[in-house]
Amino acid sequence: MEKPLYEEMFRMEGTHWWFVGRRRVIFTLLKRYLTRLRPTVQRPLICDIGAGCGLNLVELSKEYDVTGMEASDDAIRFCRGRGEKVVKGELPDIIPFPPGSFDALLLLDVLEHVERDQEALNNASAVLKDGGILLATVPAYPWLWTKRDDFHGHRRRYTRSSLERLLLGAKLRIALLTYFNTLLFLPAAGARLARRVTRSDRYGPDLSMPKGCINLLLANIFASERLILPHVTLPFGLSLLCAAQRLGPAPAGANEFHGSQSATRKGE
Numbered sequence: 001m002e003k004p005l006y007e008e009m010f011r012m013e014g015t016h017w018w019f020v021g022r023r024r025v026i027f028t029l030l031k032r033y034l035t036r037l038r039p040t041v042q043r044p045l046i047c048d049i050g051a052g053c054g055l056n057l058v059e060l061s062k063e064y065d066v067t068g069m070e071a072s073d074d075a076i077r078f079c080r081g082r083g084e085k086v087v088k089g090e091l092p093d094i095i096p097f098p099p100g101s102f103d104a105l106l107l108l109d110v111l112e113h114v115e116r117d118q119e120a121l122n123n124a125s126a127v128l129k130d131g132g133i134l135l136a137t138v139p140a141y142p143w144l145w146t147k148r149d150d151f152h153g154h155r156r157r158y159t160r161s162s163l164e165r166l167l168l169g170a171k172l173r174i175a176l177l178t179y180f181n182t183l184l185f186l187p188a189a190g191a192r193l194a195r196r197v198t199r200s201d202r203y204g205p206d207l208s209m210p211k212g213c214i215n216l217l218l219a220n221i222f223a224s225e226r227l228i229l230p231h232v233t234l235p236f237g238l239s240l241l242c243a244a245q246r247l248g249p250a251p252a253g254a255n256e257f258h259g260s261q262s263a264t265r266k267g268e
Contacts, residue, residue, distance in 0.1 A: 021222025179237030
């Protein structure tokens with residue numbers, strides 16, 4: 001991704017409805033699945049691959065031991081400016097953690113950036129301990145492609161079936177696979193298509209901040225989906241979300257360790 005996008009993200013991710021709503025959904029599901037599937041772990045080790053500008057690391061570190069990984073020097077600078085632990089690495093091949101290091105792994109809007117997404121998921125999920133939890137999000141529907149996807153460096157948008165194939169290909173047990181950002185789908189999808197038809201769609205940073213009360217309303221609408229997930233799967237949405245579990249050790253040859261960074265606690 002380009003430097004202006006990280007600058008936009010750094011300005012917006014603390015307050016813009018999309019970042020706020022997604023964070024509340026993801027953090028609720030993370031706690032739920034860790035509680036249900038990793039109940040004996042007192043302070044789980046979390047890895048956020050594609051940590052962006054680091055606000056998720058800041059919030060997660062209040063409850064978990066967290067490490068981030070980023071390929072971009074700009075993103076690393078933003079993360080470290082927030083005092084967060086982040087190391088350089090790049091999917092699919094350069095992952096500076098040994099296999100079996102973490103209780104949970106976040107891949108939030110990451111896989112769409114990687115050319116070899118199956119290999120990336122295989123290698124990334126290898127950092128999970130036996131029984132560890134993966135939470136991933138990706139943008140939905142190829143027909144929603146706009147120039148902003150190009151600016152973000154996206155290589156694809158996904159359908160439920162294409163994401164399911166990736167998860168099964170990585171030998172992960174799927175606990176939840178659903179569209180989300182569903183309640184705002186119609187106005188947001190309509191706006192994307194309208195910009196394409198009117199040729200007002202443009203390449204570059206274009207995320208605008210709604211007025212305070214509108215932004216708060218949109219954030220609460222988006223975040224409210226955390227109350228029904230994972231009890232139901234949503235039939236459509238602007239994005240896809242999955243929760244999956246690694247059962248058994250990482251397959252032979254997956255995530256050949258690069259670097260000396262250790263993710264484990266001292267004494268483990």
